[in-house]
Amino acid sequence: MSSTKIFLKSSDDKTFEIDETAARASETLKNIIDGGCLDGVIPLPNVSSNILPKVIEYCKKHGGDNGSSKKIANGGVDKDKEILPDYDEEEDKREKVRVDELKKWEEEYMDFDQQVLYDLMLAANYLHIKGLLDLTVEKAASMIRGRTPDQIRENFNINSDFTPEEEEEMILIEDEWDDEWAFD
Amino acid sequence: MTLNFSRRPIFPANPSEDKLISSIRIANGYVVEGIPDKNADGIVKPRCFNWEFEDSYDCRMDRADRETQDSYDSSDILDILPSDPFGMDISATFTAITGWIEDLEADSENYERDESGAMKGDYQFVAGLNFIWNRAMMFQTEPGSIGIGERSNTVDRFDGWVEDKEFEDGPCGGGFVSVCNVEEFPSFDGDDSRAASCLSNMSQEAAESCPPGEGEAEAEAPHEALLFALSYLRVKDLLSAERVCRTLRSAVQNDVLLWKNIHIDQPLSERITDDLLVRLCSRAQGNLQSLSLVDCTRITDDGLKRILETNPRLKKLSVPGCTRLSVQGIVSNLKVFKSSGAPGIKNLRIGGLYGVTNEHFEELKLLLGSENCQQPKSHNPRFYHSGHLSHSCDDDRAIDIEMCPRCQNLRLVYDCPADSCQGKQSDSQLCRACTLCIARCVQCGRCINDSEYEETFCLDLLCSSCWKQLLNCPERQEENGVPSKHTVFHQETMYHLRLYG
Numbered sequence: 001m002s003s004t005k006i007f008l009k010s011s012d013d014k015t016f017e018i019d020e021t022a023a024r025a026s027e028t029l030k031n032i033i034d035g036g037c038l039d040g041v042i043p044l045p046n047v048s049s050n051i052l053p054k055v056i057e058y059c060k061k062h063g064g065d066n067g068s069s070k071k072i073a074n075g076g077v078d079k080d081k082e083i084l085p086d087y088d089e090e091e092d093k094r095e096k097v098r099v100d101e102l103k104k105w106e107e108e109y110m111d112f113d114q115q116v117l118y119d120l121m122l123a124a125n126y127l128h129i130k131g132l133l134d135l136t137v138e139k140a141a142s143m144i145r146g147r148t149p150d151q152i153r154e155n156f157n158i159n160s161d162f163t164p165e166e167e168e169e170m171i172l173i174e175d176e177w178d179d180e181w182a183f184d
Numbered sequence: 185m186t187l188n189f190s191r192r193p194i195f196p197a198n199p200s201e202d203k204l205i206s207s208i209r210i211a212n213g214y215v216v217e218g219i220p221d222k223n224a225d226g227i228v229k230p231r232c233f234n235w236e237f238e239d240s241y242d243c244r245m246d247r248a249d250r251e252t253q254d255s256y257d258s259s260d261i262l263d264i265l266p267s268d269p270f271g272m273d274i275s276a277t278f279t280a281i282t283g284w285i286e287d288l289e290a291d292s293e294n295y296e297r298d299e300s301g302a303m304k305g306d307y308q309f310v311a312g313l314n315f316i317w318n319r320a321m322m323f324q325t326e327p328g329s330i331g332i333g334e335r336s337n338t339v340d341r342f343d344g345w346v347e348d349k350e351f352e353d354g355p356c357g358g359g360f361v362s363v364c365n366v367e368e369f370p371s372f373d374g375d376d377s378r379a380a381s382c383l384s385n386m387s388q389e390a391a392e393s394c395p396p397g398e399g400e401a402e403a404e405a406p407h408e409a410l411l412f413a414l415s416y417l418r419v420k421d422l423l424s425a426e427r428v429c430r431t432l433r434s435a436v437q438n439d440v441l442l443w444k445n446i447h448i449d450q451p452l453s454e455r456i457t458d459d460l461l462v463r464l465c466s467r468a469q470g471n472l473q474s475l476s477l478v479d480c481t482r483i484t485d486d487g488l489k490r491i492l493e494t495n496p497r498l499k500k501l502s503v504p505g506c507t508r509l510s511v512q513g514i515v516s517n518l519k520v521f522k523s524s525g526a527p528g529i530k531n532l533r534i535g536g537l538y539g540v541t542n543e544h545f546e547e548l549k550l551l552l553g554s555e556n557c558q559q560p561k562s563h564n565p566r567f568y569h570s571g572h573l574s575h576s577c578d579d580d581r582a583i584d585i586e587m588c589p590r591c592q593n594l595r596l597v598y599d600c601p602a603d604s605c606q607g608k609q610s611d612s613q614l615c616r617a618c619t620l621c622i623a624r625c626v627q628c629g630r631c632i633n634d635s636e637y638e639e640t641f642c643l644d645l646l647c648s649s650c651w652k653q654l655l656n657c658p659e660r661q662e663e664n665g666v667p668s669k670h671t672v673f674h675q676e677t678m679y680h681l682r683l684y685g
Contacts, residue, residue: 114407121409133412140409141416149427158406161430170427 006033007041008056010049015041022059027128046126051119054112058132061105110139114156411435414442419464420452443468449478456480458487465491474500476533481506485513492517496526502533504584511537511544518551528553533584535596540585545594552582567629568598568619589614590621598622602630625650 004020006029023029032042047055112120117136124132143155153160162170406429414425414436426436436442446464448456456464461483465472472495477483483506492498498521503509514534522528532552534540585594595618605615615622615631622631625647626640636648646654 118407118409121412125409125412137412137416140413141421144413144417144425145421147421147424149424152424152428156406156410158429158432160428161405 008047008052009041009043010047010052011045012049014049014052016049016052016056018056018059022056022062025059025062025129025131026055027130029127044127047123048119051116051123054109054116054120055123055127055129055132058109058129058135061102061109062131106135110135405429405431414439419446419448423452437467440467440469440471444471445474445476446472447474447476447478448480449476453478453480455482457482458484458490461487462490462494465495468495470495470497472498474498474502476500476502477506478502479505481508484508485510485517488513489517489520492521492526493524496524499527499529500531500533501529502531503537504533504535507536509534509537511540515544515547515551518548522551531582535584537585540594542594545583545585545587548583566598567601568624568626588618588621590617593618593620595620598624598629600624600631601628605631627654 006018006020006023008016008018008023008029010016020033023033029042044052117140121133121136121140123129124136144152147155149160152158160167410432414422414432417425422436422442426433443464446468448461456477461477461480465475472491475491475495475498480503483503485508488503488509503514511534514532514537518529518532528551530553532548534548584596586597587593588595588597597616597618600615600622602615623637623645624630625632625637626644627646627650630647632645632647638646638648638651640646
């Protein structure tokens with residue numbers, strides 16, 4: 001563990017501390033660090049002080065490895081491994097425990113309201129934290145997947161701004177498609 | 185209690201209150217669970233949901249024509265039904281309620297036939313009930329019509345109906361309500377509004393806390409971050425998303441990147457036609473690179489031709505299980521495509537296509553590019569799996585079918601993941617063939633020539649170890665997103681596997 005500390009300043013001028021190794025989870029920060037432009041505090045004008053700690057929490061957990069959350073997104077178990085008979089069982093067990101633990105952590109981590117989700121998505125995008133972006137966007141996508149337009153509107157509190165004619169037209173198209181929407 | 189002002193003389197002999205209440209409960213039970221109660225007494229038989237077709241109600245219908253013309257004209261309630269077959273929406277609630285009201289009406293008219301003279305009070309009673317129902321429903325629909333803007337068709341009709349009824353019932357219903365106010369129906373009013381609220385996808389809270397105007401102001405355009413999610417969605421969900429609002433629609437329809445790789449499988453695959461596919465592909469604005477159609481049984485050679493004409497950059501084409509495509513059609517389409525100056529298809533997946541001859545195969549290899557025509561000797565092993573069709577474009581071979589080493593037919597040829605089989609080196613012993621020559625477990629892909637196996641309902645085969653594994657760990661299924669309802673029946677398990685495997 002490197003003990004080099006980096007300071008990040010949020011949009012509302014609050015300063016947060018983060019280990020360099022953790023900060024490297026963010027491509028943007030990594031480039032700044034490697035670019036040698038590091039003089040004291042890195043200002044992050046697009047990230048507010050209520051989101052930044054959340055981002056730092058993620059980076060601390062994932063400092064150095066960007067692939068882990070992807071594994072989790074795949075259901076925690078690598079499918080090929082199940083098929084291939086020649087893998088180390090001990091290694092697999094340890095991996096599984098680690099993945100389970102991480103999964104649990106992510107579950108707790110992801111327990112926040114929608115506004116935070118949006119802000120985290122934007123922050124992850126801005127800071128190029130691929131794991132966090134995957135995690136948050138996947139959550140948003142899961143709220144769309146398999147839903148009807150009505151349910152999506154309800155989930156995200158979106159208003160339909162279509163004119164009645166447009167809606168009429170869409171219903172016609174829908175009939176053309178199928179009526180399977182109702183079966184989901 | 186609630187009904188003791190004019191109904192006393194009407195229901196003298198029967199335990200009318202019990203009956204009434206039980207019918208209410210049943211109506212609610214139906215609403216909540218979607219299961220008609222088999223133990224319902226005479227009042228609420230399932231027939232109440234299609235009362236129109238019941239002969240026994242003829243006399244009622246006659247009267248009804250005179251008295252409540254509009255409510256019977258509203259047989260378009262039945263039109264609403266199919267749009268919502270599982271009772272997930274307000275219209276279903278409404279149908280159930282209507283059924284209940286009509287039944288009650290019919291029921292009380294039965295009494296009326298027995299005891300003429302009580303007719304006026306009786307009708308007033310029913311009308312009064314209608315009035316209360318309508319009020320309850322109006323309360324729910326007002327916020328509902330904001331949230332369910334997309335279904336405005338349904339909602340409009342629905343509202344119209346309510347207004348008609350209310351207009352009609354107003355004169356006589358008013359008197360009723362003034363005598364017997366709503367609180368006196370605690371069980372049915374409360375229960376139902378709860379059911380209605382959960383079914384109409386509107387929370388009761390929202391309905392109560394914000395009047396329509398406020399609610400409208402609160403709902404917003406989608407957050408910009410939401411657009412990130414679009415690239416994580418598949419075609420079917422994109423099509424849902426684009427019907428949410430204008431912002432999402434233009435984001436979905438105009439983002440070429442979302443449509444660069446189109447993959448269509450269940451449940452769209454059964455419904456997609458040539459025209460719709462052409463329309464979807466056109467959203468890539470000529471940048472379509474990979475098109476994968478799994479089991480799209482309505483796509484024809486002509487449709488494929490149109491796709492190729494408008495998408496010159498298409499490189500990967502995967503059409504496993506598209507049974508209306510012919511191998512001749514594919515060959516000639518690819519020929520035209522290639523001669524039109526396009527770089528041409530580099531990867532083709534036609535597994536499951538019938539009647540592929542050697543000439544076709546040679547021609548296809550030529551069309552895919554001569555440098556690829558020699559299958560690399562050290563190929564990646566390919567294993568059989570029930571989900572193989574969905575990721576069949578993953579490896580980089582030019583064409584998926586090859587000559588089966590055993591039967592010499594051009595089919596999908598699989599390797600064996602089993603240890604014992606992988607050791608074998610000589611060609612004659614190699615566990616490598618089409619699934620007709622070597623039967624394989626649909627789950628793990630091992631050959632099951634020598635071992636025990638189970639045959640599933642879909643005639644797929646499962647080796648005994650996979651079978652046991654399936655029976656023993658329901659958690660694993662849950663992990664994969666399969667509902668926890670675990671079952672030991674072959675067909676059910678297979679069904680789950682097929683859908684999610």
